[in-house]
Amino acid sequence: MQYLTRAEIWLGITVLLYFLMNGAQVFETAVLVPKWTTAPPENFGLLADRNGVSLKVFWIVMHSVHEVAFILALIFCWKVAPVRNWMLLLFVLHMGVRVWTLAFFAPNIIRFQEMYETKQFAEGLVSKTQLWQMLNYVRVAIYIAISVGLLPLLGKLLALNGH
Template sequence: MESLTATYITRAEIWLCITTLLYFLMNGAQIFETLLFVPKWASSPPDTLKLLQDENGVSLKFFWIILHSLHEITFILAIAFCWKIDPVRNWLLILLIIHVAVRVWTLAFFAPNIIQFQNLASATSVSQEIITRISLWKTLNYIRVAVYIAVSIGFIPLCIKVLSFRQ
């Protein structure tokens, strides 16, 4: 590792801590949504699917778009400002790969399904196949949230490592 200046370490600390805090904020929102909101909208379709509609329900679309965008910008900045700190950079890249994989999974599976569930809110009934898909969505969402939590926990030793350079 090349010589690291105090300014470099300070910037690395700031951006790594910001992205870690945003990740934990995202985890809190995901846990809230998973434990309280998802069981509510999934409990009695199609009636409860109205909760997913933008105009009548709790639209979380903009919240998630903004939070993920902010977090991903700070994540990239953390990598950039930690680039000269080899072990931290390498672990950040691993965490980023995992994060991107889960985001791709979200965009490929979770988002299209939730949009379809929203569109069924005005239906008089839903098929057993839709009920099965809602159940699968809920189950896989537990796994998705667990992976995000694991990634956020992975930030903690990196923050400790960067903060230890101050000594």
């Protein structure tokens, strides 16, 4: 019983953090991304750490805390086979999107910031920012789908624990 309670708590924390991240991602995607992608490179100033809306620290902290919670949830759900297998799949998907983020999204944002600061702009900048924006829609949708996929697992744990 105590094991299930810990599993519930950590999966609940993971879900809450995921939905908090989803809200921040949707806000950023709906409000900030269109501002800097509409008129590159002029609006890249919004990305600059010194005079923009730098969310770098927020995202580093948020993803780190969330991933620790996700791993703890996976550890505490390990003995609950019907939950463990789905959580493992969702965790692998989540990590795949994180790798994609670190391999594509983060380096491109850094390049866009550097372009703004150095005033040296790459060829095809408009198409690069449009691609970044379009793929970001896909990425955010995947994150939302993963977090929604955790809800039935939390429901299973609650039912198993008599809630």
